[in-house]
Amino acid sequence: MPINRQIVLDNRPQGEASVQNFRLVTSETPPLQEGQVLVRHHFLSLDPYMRGRMNDSKSYAASQPLGEVMIGGTVGEIVESRHEGYCVGDKVVGMGGWQEYSVVDANQSGVLRKVDTSRVPLSAYLGAVGMPGVTAYYGLVHILEPKAGQTVTVTAAAGAVGSAYAALAKARGCRVVGIAGGYEKCRYATQELGYDACIDYKEHRNEVRSLSQALRDACPDGIDGHFENVGGWIMDAVMLRMNAFSRMALCGLIAGYDGQPVPMANPSLILINRMRIEGFIVSEQMQVWPAALKELGELVAEGKLRPRESIAQGIEAAPEAFIGMLKGRNFGKQLVKLL
Template identity: 75%
Template sequence: MPRNQQIVLDNRPRGAAVLGNFRLVVTDTPALAEGQVLVRHHYLSLDPYMRGRMNEGPSYAAAQALGEVMIGGTVGEVVESRNPQYAVGDKVLGMGGWQEYSVIDGKAPGALRKLGAGPFPLSYYLGAVGMPGVTAWYGLVKIIAPKAGDSVVVSAATGAVGSAFAALARARGCRVVGIAGGAEKCRYAVQELGFDACIDHQRYGNEGKALAQALGQACPQGIDGCFENVGGWILDAVMLRMNAFGRIALCGLIAGYDGAPQPLSNPALLLVKRMRIEGFIVSEHLEVWPEALKELGALAGSGRLRPRETIAQGLAAAPEAFLGLLQGRNFGKQLVQLI
């Protein structure tokens, strides 16, 4: 059995996460028991939710245990199998974590999913045609529920979720406006992802009213739906331009992952405009995944969804790439290539 490099959570962050919170270890891969498979990971997904799991305290999921392999989605290949449902060479998706290999109980429901030969790279199953894509689909379809002609806004617009959101919203005839950090990202959003407009929040220096004015110009009929990934002053600005009975799908609060408070500046708007704001965790809605993945796969296969990827090389690069993701240094979906 091969030696296995792993990255574990060594200690919990105090404020911002740092490289010292992680530790690289090398272990022996255990021999397979009956029903198990050994997976060699090709790509590891890095996602903002991982930062929240590093904290200790009540949340929607258990905290990442100290000394254990960091949680994370992976795609890879079966290299040894003692399970008749999986053959050597099968490409699979799972939660293999921050490591080169994983031993998986192939009989456990949902532990692994076989991947077909799609018209797009294997890495897409961790982004556009994976959990981030389904996240965008659920927030748009089930919470915002737009009709043709509605104006919808998404923050972190050029990331894995925002990219999928744009394609899905355009397919429904919406006006789609993004909020992203930097002129290059905004150019990419409009020219490659098909956003009708994209606002560079870096131009406004945490001034919600200035950002709200820019949103008013980009959405002259007001905002009907918002897919929120950031929170803080970004959400404040959006709320100032929301129409009556607007819907906000609350997916993430990146602005508060380091423990900073996120008070709303104008909470009365929720009442005055009769807005609906709904948080969701996509893993709690597995019933929609087949429908969502079918649409996302069709969009990616046809080229209407063209996500960009930032790929770090080698497991040792994962912590630095993850911290860069939290600081917005990535462009599109952040991955680590392991093979």
């Protein structure tokens, strides 16, 4: 059986996460039992939710146990099978974690899913046609419920969720405005992702009123629906531009992932505008995944969704790439290539 290199959580962060919280270990993959398959991972996914799991505190998901392989989405191929439903060479997506191989009990429902790479690249099943894409779909379609002609906005606009959000919203006839960090990300958002406008929050230096004015210029009819990934002062600026009876899908609060509270400056706006704010976890909404993946796969295959990927090379690069993603250094979906 092959030697497997793995990244485990060695210790919990105190404040900001660092590469010192992780440790590279090596182990032998065990022989397969009946019903199991051996998956060789090609890519692993790095996502913001992983930061919350590093803490030993109450959250919507269980804390990552110390000394165990970091949880995470993976795509790869079957290299050995003792399950009649999977053949060597099948491409699959699962939750193999930060390691080069995984032994999977394929009899368990939902742990592996075969994917078609004839029209959609394998890596896309961790991004646009995976959890980030479905996240964008659920927040937009089932919470924001936009009508053609309405204005919708999103933070982290050039990321994996934001990329899919733009394509899905444009397909529904919306005006789509993004917020991202840096000129290049904003240029990419408007020139390649189809945003009608994108605001560089870095130009506004934590000034809520300044960013709110930029949003007023980009959204002259106000904001009907907003998808929030960041929180903090950026969310405060968006709140000032929300219309009456507007809606907000609350997906992430990156501003608070280091354990600090993320206060809301003006919660009275929720009442004034009769807003609906709904937090959600996409893994709890499995009923929408088939429809979401079908639409997202078609958008990618037809070239209407062209997400960018940041790819780190090798399992040992995962911790540094993860920290960089939390600091906004990635461009699009952050992946680690293992093969």
